[in-house]
Amino acid sequence: MSAIADHPILDPALAPPFPVAVLPVLRNPQLRKNVAHAIDVIQAKRARLVAEKTDWQELRAAASAIKDHVLENLGAYLEQFEARCTAAGGTVHWAADAAEARRIILEILREEKAGEVIKIKTMTSAEIQLNPYLEAAGVRTYETDLAEIILQLGEDEPSHIVVPALHVNRSQVREIFARRMGIENLSDDPQALTAAARNYLRQKFLTVPTAISGANFLIAETGAVAVVESEGNGRMCLTLPRTMITLAGIEKVLPRFADLEVMLQLLARSATGERMNPYTSLWTGVTPGDGPQKFHIVLLDNGRSSILKGKTERQTLKCIRCAACMNSCPVYRQTGGHAYGSVYPGPIGAILTPQLEHMRHAQSLPFASSLCGACYEVCPVKINIPEVLIDLRAQVTDLERKRVARFFDPMYVGLRVANVVFSRAWLFHAAQWMGRLGLRIFTRKDGWIHSLPSVGAKWTETRDLRGLPKQTFHSWWAERKTASQQVGGSASQRAGDAAGDSTVSSKSDEKGTANSGEAQ
């Protein structure tokens, strides 16, 4: 059991909707402090290193163009990758969905007679819920990334895609390590904690001959796989084991080796606020006498090719998993990742998860954003996340249009009515009048509304609302125009004639403070 929260549910089919899932988080000061502190640190580092790149915008444009080009020609590049990787001694498997990918991996492990497997951090394996599947099939999985060890030993779930244990602070890490590794008197000094993890890991590296990794990039022209990491655990997994199994989403392919020049500069700065990530490993199939002598790669679709079909949505697949969007997100900063109910939290998760689920689950996620645009601004491959969020919201609303329950949703009914109201100015004005009348009983003597029923209560739980002013702007304008015409304002007369009936215009020295009466 996690030291900090109830066990988070990262299965979109089972997770509660976002507005419900956030409630325990918002009431957890330690968790919120951990999250805000961690992302503020990463954000500050990122900002400093991005600022020093004078060609940052050009790099973003280049990366975006590369990814667009890949998505236009995805099939061809994947086949090229398959051919090159196979020629270099690798075995390429294609998995249409999570179940197929899990089955393929288990079959390889059975063939290898592997009862244990070491893992380099891979969010894609979390996406297909590989660990519980393997454990149930009798294969022990050992995570080797420090954050993943913390989560695995703490029986917790990742809350971030680059820094999965971002929500855990070091005194909590100390507690988990001391308990699970059986170390008495462990201090919460980062060096001591790292040393404990190192001891724990060293045994696994030396004894477990089978490893599983994800991939940051696949290179079509050479058949190479690239993994970037910070701790060297990936390098160990790529050196010592006999067999390596890599799981990669089909969108990870790049045309040329040279494209890494663009991507690696962007990725390290965006992800961890470093000029270069400490370890970049590239391998091409199998090299006799060097590293794993058997190499399998599982290319995973799992909903990706259907995302590719959407004109606006396809940009979701440009993501290089840097997490800059979640680090910059003011919503994520308050909630952390677990509330998203997916291994992909934050803004990218809010657009990726419901699409991976074919819009059957995670329908609350596209609404889990104030559309502030910070994610788009930092995205190194220029994914217009707000645009995709809005598009997905439309898809969710279109689904709602078919449900009878919509008639009992005050938000739905309100917006449908508002649409009629906005279709004619006189209807809008009548609605304003009725609104003012209706809100009068809720308006206190000080001119403010402190409490509203129904949907309005969601506002007044934490905020007051100024009561509606006695006069709308348009009626003030009409009054002013009439007054100035009586005075004989020629300018307004001329303007009104020129613009036709629906237009009234005025340029006069008339004061026009006929009303007011706003509550202050």
Add this chain to the structure above:
Amino acid sequence: MRVSLFITCYNDTLFPETGRAVVRLLERLGVEVEFRAGQTCCGQMHANTGFRGEAFSQAKRLVRLYADAEAVVIPSSSCVAMIRDQYPGLMEELGNETLRSQFAALLPRVYELSEFLIDRMGVEDVGASFPHRVTYHASCHGLRGLHLGDRPFRLLGKVRGLELAHLANLDRCCGFGGTFSVKNSEVSSAMLAVKLEDVLGTGAEYCTALDNSCLMHLGGAMHRQYAGMKTIHMAEILASTEKEPAEAAG
């Protein structure tokens, strides 16, 4: 020059003083202001809540209503951002050729208030006076949607007597987000609490912005908490003179 004022649905209903201030300000600068009575809403609320068809019907109305306007000024960054960022997609998907060309012709003539003053009129000093300590909140749509940059600061910098208090974490959202503030009211409130800490930390008398939507959010919390700070749209500060101070400040 003749300017058509699109006041926006919520300013018309909730913040008429902002509209009055825009009129006063522009007329003082020698601009002729017209107001087209048929106006209602730009469609932003519908678009951002997933009601795409409904948003389009409002977009269509707006484009037709202002097709022959010399310039349209809107005292709301988010509504301008709606027109610039979302109308093209709506027109592309749902519009016809006539509407698309009408929109393409109209788009360069649509201005947010500070854009109009600085880019179109070339003025920074609008002759305003507002002897108060003020902090400026950059709304997300103004900052990242319209890239208003230092325009608001250049305008505020020339206001007589105004003491500008720097707001920390200027680029951080206040948590309003339209229907987000209701659909995810708890997260919205958590974001608001964090923002409010920075805003109140300035020790200003007024928090200003180019969007009344953010100000309604911040002001609603200030009022609830007896925080002792008021909100005021920047148009009202810019309209304010020694002889005729802002309505809210008066």
